[in-house]
Amino acid sequence: MDNLYSASKIKEIINNNGFNFKKKFGQNFLIDKNILDKIINATEADGDSVVLEIGPGIGTLAVELAKRGATVYAIEIDSTLIPILEKNFELYPNIKLIHGDALKVDYKEILAPYIGEKKIKVAANLPYYITTPLIFKILETDLPWESITLMMQLEVAQRICAKPGGKDYGSLTVAVNYYGKPTLITKVPSQAFFPSPKVDSAVLNIKLNTEKIFVKDQQLFFKIIKTAFNQRRKTLLNNLLNLGKLNKEELNNLLKSINIDGSRRAESLTIEEFALLTNAIYNILGNFE
Known part of the structure; x- marks a missing residue:
């Protein structure tokens, strides 16, 4: 089989099969071998790995992972790509x-048999319009993920990897870092795809934390993060009033008790400080909706 990352081969396949790109699925096929190699190397996939791939396109990444001995489960929503993939996977x-639909498929049902038998990984070229919900579906699925390697819009990858104090640092940053350590592997220019998207992309690798930072209530933790970043120009104290459970004086006293200045903005807080804040609020209120 010719290399599936060749632009000429991709054009031949789509022409022979009467395939039409569908904007609603965000379909852009990788044609850069160098980027493909970086994705594969980031996954560290081998014969002891099972890889969940979301959005296989014509099968480029799946085939290369399979050549390395990995077991690959490729999830594709577009029915017109299924016969192409079946042929390329023969x-x-x-x-x-x-x-x-990767947002509806039960990952645990598919991968549970491999727990304790193989290293469980994810590799995906995420459609930009569902990047965030897909990331959290993966992270929140109760599986021992070893690593998650994702192609996504460069802007989103930069937000996930941002450090406290910067304009890119936000609720998405804190939430992803709660689950694991993200690393931006490489930037990907739009011309690395066919057809070329309008924005540049990036390959992001997340190594899952073996031990998460301690929070007494995970749901409360995420609620506080979302509330704290709700209006970025407001102070932490004023944003937290939107929780609707503590008045200004009570919140101010609570923040002072854990040495966090209420006049700070959420973007200045580390994940450890958000955990400290969560636990302090939990100690007073317990779990609340």
Whole structure:
């Protein structure tokens, strides 16, 4: 089989199969071998790995992972790509094709048999319009993910990797860092795809934390993060009033008790400080909706 990352091969396949790109699925196929290699190396996939791939396109990444011995479960929503993928996967019994919506597929049902048997990983070229919900579906699924390697819009990757104090640092940064350590592997220019998207992309790798930072209530933790960043120009104290459970004086006293200045803005707080704040509020109020 010719290299599936070749632009000429991709054009041949889509022309022979009468395939039309669908804007609603954010379809852009990678044609840069150098970037493909960086994705594969970031996954560290081998014969002891099972990889969940979301959005396989014509199968470029899945095939290369399979060549390294990994078991690959490729989830594709577009029915018109299924016969193309079936043909391109013919020589690789270690690739399992699933026709379905990645936001609805039960990852645990698919991968639970491999727990304790193989290293469980994710590799995905995420459609930009569902990047955030897909990231959290993966992170919140109760599986021992070892790593998650994602192609996404450069702007989103930069937000996830941002440090406290910067304009890119926000609720998404804190939430992802709660689950693992993100690293921006490489920036990807738009011309690395066919057809070319209007924005540049990036490959992001998240190594999952073996031990998460301690919070007494995870749901409360995420609620506080969302509330604190709700209006970025407001102070932490004023934003937290929107929780609706403590008045200004009570909140001010609570913040002083944990040495956090209420006049700070949320973007200046570290994840450790958000955990400290969560636990302090929990100690007073317990779990609340």
